[in-house]
Amino acid sequence: MVEKLLSDYTLNQWKDEKPVLKSISELKNVFWVNSLKPEFEEARKRVHLSARDVKEAEERLERFAAFIRIAFPETEETNGLIESDLDEINEIKKVLESLYKVDIPGKLMLKRDDSLPIAGTIKARGAIYEVLKHAETLALNEGMLNSIHEDYSIFASDEFKEFFSQYKLVVGTTGNLGISVGVMGSKLGFKVTVHMSHDAKEWKKELLRSRGVEVVEHKTNFTMAVERGRDQSNEDPNSYFVDDEHSIELLLGYSVAASRFAKQLEKQNIIVDAEHPLFLYLPCGIGGSPGGITFGMKQVYGDNVHCFFAEPTHMPSMLLGLITQAYDGVSVIDFEIEDKTIMDGLAVPRTSGFVSRLLENFFSGGYTLQEEEANYWLSKMMDVEKINLEPAALAGLVGPSYLMSTTEGQEYIKQHHLETFMENSTHVVWATGGSMVPKEDQTIAYEAGQSIDLEAFLSQK
Known part of the structure; x- marks a missing residue:
């Protein structure tokens, strides 16, 4: 039972107080609008992070570009920039409109973080940034680096690898965050330990082990894996814990995507302003990556960007945290929801208190989808667009x-006076991972989707 959240509400009292919670606990699809979000000018006054923080993160990654080019030759063409393409997906748009019986006005695009260099997932943004910042801090503090104006290609030297081998990195994860921390950490020379929950895929564990990373498996959920990783790290003064639940650095690493994304839109002659709204749809686990991207986008586009997070019906942790305003004080288990999902990257039963409190000011809303929908669209994306994604993506x-078919979505459009501008809109689906999934796993996921009659499934809901 959910007890002592805001008031001494029981589970049934919460359902009576907020009917959407009843639907969520019954594993129904919901589309929720965040009525507490202020306009951007007010929101920016409420939080301690700013556009300056995002800019500093961008500058740090620019300094490390010289190292990244050497350490990861696949980034040579982008001069050490870790970035992904932005593609229009017209054919899958037609299938979406047909199956959901709705017209989606404007452009539908896919942000291809499934193919990000180095780690092949959205986590490459935040995790790699945090590892690099920690490496820079150590190097400056211990005199290996005299100033931030030096040539950072020296981080690829044997001398620096030997230096970093004295230190440890620890992280708790369902998989993708661990891959990013493990790949970059081990390349720099750190000893890396990744604590993985029961949701983590076997191939992700094997990938990490092949890079010399220690993998500790837990027969428990994400929250417990993080706690055990944190406890282990705290025992060693030379250990640094990448904390998915509380890290400002992860969030800022993700936020760097915004300015690069803006350049991609400009290159494609896509306008974003009051008459050309931008909608983002961001898969959400603990909340760091959708939170960071949303925060960065808001610094660039203000009220002209509308950011919605997406969660499995079996793991709606951010929705529960924001709707109850209990944030990380509530778990999906409290609402009698079984915390299991095929969308392993989103398998987080409790949201981040730091991220949810911050993003309450910026998220436009969120929604849930069924396991069958993720399976079906994984298969259909391959058939129609020839793109392999993992379920969470x-x-x-x-x-x-x-947005276009629900009462809540239509009310949102009206409340923001967007009715006459939707034909000018751009909808961007953020793909979080998939390019590194082994062929055998891709085939299993694809065949699972092929067996689903989504139209029949939806008609029963």
């Missing part, structure tokens, strides 16, 4: 359909 795809 499909969570954003149904967002535009929900």
